[in-house]
Each structure stands twice: as C-alpha cells, then as structure tokens.
Amino acid sequence: MRKIFLIVLLVGFIGYAGLNLAESVTPYVTIAEARATQSGVQVKGLLDKTSAPAQVGNEFTFSLQDEATGEVMRVKFDGVKPDQFDEAYHVVAVGKYDAADEAFHAKKLLVKCPSKYESQRGGE
Numbered sequence: 001m002r003k004i005f006l007i008v009l010l011v012g013f014i015g016y017a018g019l020n021l022a023e024s025v026t027p028y029v030t031i032a033e034a035r036a037t038q039s040g041v042q043v044k045g046l047l048d049k050t051s052a053p054a055q056v057g058n059e060f061t062f063s064l065q066d067e068a069t070g071e072v073m074r075v076k077f078d079g080v081k082p083d084q085f086d087e088a089y090h091v092v093a094v095g096k097y098d099a100a101d102e103a104f105h106a107k108k109l110l111v112k113c114p115s116k117y118e119s120q121r122g123g124e
Contacts, residue, residue: 031066031073034097034104043104044092048072055081064091064104074103087113 029041047053048063050072055061060077062085075093085091088111095106 028092030069031064031071032069034073035099038096040094040096040107042092042094043073044090045073047088047091053081053085061103062091064093073097075106076101076103077106077109079109082109082111084113085109085111089113 027041028044029037031043031045034041034043043064045064045066048065051063053060053062058078058080060079060081062075062077063072064075065072075091077093090112092110092112093104093106094108094110095104097104
C-alpha cells in the first residue's frame with residue numbers, strides 16, 4: 001500500500017512539473033508569427049531607426065524590425081528603457097502580441113550590444 005502511494009505521488013509530481021515547464025517555455029518566432037499567435041513568445045530583431053523610442057510614464061515604446069523580411073512591429077514594454085538600449089544591435093522581446101492594440105506587449109527585454117563584447121575580446 002505504501003509503495004503504491006509513493007508511485008502515485010511521484011507520477012503526480014512529475015506530471016505537475018512537466019506542465020509547469022511546458023508553460024514556461026517561450027519559443028523564438030518571427031514578427032509575422034508573433035502577430036499570428038495568442039501565446040507568449042520571444043521575438044528577436046533589429047531596432048527600427050525610423051521611429052524614435054519613447055518613455056511615457058512607466059511604458060517604454062519602440063519599433064523592432066525583422067532582419068530577414070524588414071517587417072516592423074511596435075513594442076510596448078511595461079518598465080523603463082534598459083541600460084545600453086541606444087547602443088543595442090539586437091533586441092529580444094518576450095511577451096505576446098495584442099491585435100487590438102497592434103503592438104507586442106513585452107514583459108521582458110534582452111538587449112544585445114556587440115560593442116560590449118568586442119572590448120572584452122580586445123577589439124578583434
């Protein structure tokens with residue numbers, strides 16, 4: 001009886017952990033795919049230099065451009081502009097697209113600045 005209880009408890013724990021892990025995984029997608037999905041995703045792109053980033057209150061807004069297609073998408077981040085954002089080459093936005101607002105609502109931003117790493121390697 002005790003053995004069966006332990007097996008059921010172990011299977012239940014593994015199932016619970018698996019469901020939570022599946023919910024936390026956010027795949028990388030293109031801008032077009034981000035617009036088409038309702039779930040949380042990661043979008044990597046270049047900063048669109050044609051529109052200036054803006055900080056209004058606690059909302060930071062900028063545009064992201066798909067490297068391959070050139071498609072542009074507006075991104076709204078609930079927070080302040082990240083450090084070294086102006087020097088960033090790539091930005092990864094984690095969140096989901098809101099069709100009603102026509103913007104990607106990011107809960108997290110990852111700024112990738114190549115100049116930072118070049119100075120660490122000795123400018124190779």
